[in-house]
Amino acid sequence: MKRLGNVRLLLAVALAGVCAGGLASCLGPGGPQVTITVTPSSGVVPLTIAFDGTSSTAAGGVTTYHWVFGTGDESYESTGTYTFVHAGTFVLSLTVRAADGSSSTESAEIVVGPAVWITDSNLGRIYKLDMSGKALLTFNSPSPQPQGITLAEAEGRLWLFVACQGGGLQRIYRLDPTDGSVTGEFSAPGQSPRELTYGADTPKRIWCVDGTSRTFYALDPTTGQVFESFGLSYFNSFPQVRKDSFLRTPAGLDWTPQALASGYLWYLEGENGLLFKMKIVPSYDIMSGTQLELVGDPLHVPISAVTAIDWDGGYLWVVDVNEHEIVQIDPETGERTGVKITRFPGAATAGMEIER
Numbered sequence: 001m002k003r004l005g006n007v008r009l010l011l012a013v014a015l016a017g018v019c020a021g022g023l024a025s026c027l028g029p030g031g032p033q034v035t036i037t038v039t040p041s042s043g044v045v046p047l048t049i050a051f052d053g054t055s056s057t058a059a060g061g062v063t064t065y066h067w068v069f070g071t072g073d074e075s076y077e078s079t080g081t082y083t084f085v086h087a088g089t090f091v092l093s094l095t096v097r098a099a100d101g102s103s104s105t106e107s108a109e110i111v112v113g114p115a116v117w118i119t120d121s122n123l124g125r126i127y128k129l130d131m132s133g134k135a136l137l138t139f140n141s142p143s144p145q146p147q148g149i150t151l152a153e154a155e156g157r158l159w160l161f162v163a164c165q166g167g168g169l170q171r172i173y174r175l176d177p178t179d180g181s182v183t184g185e186f187s188a189p190g191q192s193p194r195e196l197t198y199g200a201d202t203p204k205r206i207w208c209v210d211g212t213s214r215t216f217y218a219l220d221p222t223t224g225q226v227f228e229s230f231g232l233s234y235f236n237s238f239p240q241v242r243k244d245s246f247l248r249t250p251a252g253l254d255w256t257p258q259a260l261a262s263g264y265l266w267y268l269e270g271e272n273g274l275l276f277k278m279k280i281v282p283s284y285d286i287m288s289g290t291q292l293e294l295v296g297d298p299l300h301v302p303i304s305a306v307t308a309i310d311w312d313g314g315y316l317w318v319v320d321v322n323e324h325e326i327v328q329i330d331p332e333t334g335e336r337t338g339v340k341i342t343r344f345p346g347a348a349t350a351g352m353e354i355e356r
């Protein structure tokens with residue numbers, strides 16, 4: 001093992017003999033010496049790295065470079081940049097081939113951490129945080145009182161969508177997540193759009209819950225057109241729902257995928273801290289619409305002032321606005337695990353989206 005810059009080289013090539021005493025003695029009989037330089041080797045999603053293999057040497061010269069990024073992507077350039085668009089730990093490897101046909105491989109570990117997007121309705125700001133709560137980016141909200149926030153795909157790209165209800169104008173804005181510039185907007189359905197989430201099934205939808213009209217809306221991410229809406233009366237037949245305390249104070253909305261199905265919508269009711277799970281049943285013909293089916297008993301989350309939720313890594317995360325914390329919740333019990341994000345900026349966190 002040796003260190004080069006901030007890169008830890010792993011899995012030193014299996015070369016004949018013991019690789020000790022520096023670079024020269026690592027040269028195998030006829031094999032190239034592979035040197036990976038990568039900057040940075042860790043960061044928050046999306047992470048762009050610069051990679052360089054030109055310090056590698058081989059008797060007779062290097063003929064090919066072959067990079068494998070651990071994501072299914074590869075490159076045959078000696079040097080370049082690459083962006084990891086998902087969080088995770090990746091093994092980056094470089095295989096160098098010499099003129100005589102011999103080759104050697106080195107690897108380096110790249111750690112891409114998740115990011116947490118939050119809105120602050122009091123300051124009118126949008127923050128991108130790392131998991132320690134440090135703000136990496138700060139944008140001004142396009143209009144006052146930003147509420148729900150979600151990442152969603154539209155026109156082949158990933159955007160931030162933010163619901164705002166300031167100034168009596170309820171709008172949903174589409175922002176470039178790199179600089180916060182507004183790239184689109186449409187009027188929000190209902191009078192007080194509260195939470196947003198993205199459903200990546202087909203058709204792709206942004207789900208919005210509105211506290212005044214007490215309705216879930218499914219929107220086209222490109223046009224804002226309402227595909228479907230589900231008001232309080234829609235849920236009449238479900239025994240889990242008590243009408244006096246359902247769709248009254250929306251405190252969280254998220255979507256989780258399910259193999260070969262349309263996934264689940266999760267709704268946290270702020271009146272009683274109950275987390276409801278709804279199966280999305282797609283329309284099976286032109287005459288039937290999408291259905292939402294409440295599944296099982298709601299889970300009680302004993303935090304009194306939740307303003308947003310998100311699922312990540314098998315855990316539910318909730319914003320506790322009074323304590324100014326983002327708290328990890330055990331999905332079996334509804335209780336805190338003890339893991340939380342604190343000391344992030346803002347005064348009244350209103351929306352949250354974890355990017356992984």
Ligand SMILES: [Ca+2]
Nearest residue numbers: 197254310353
């Ligand atoms: Ca979400």
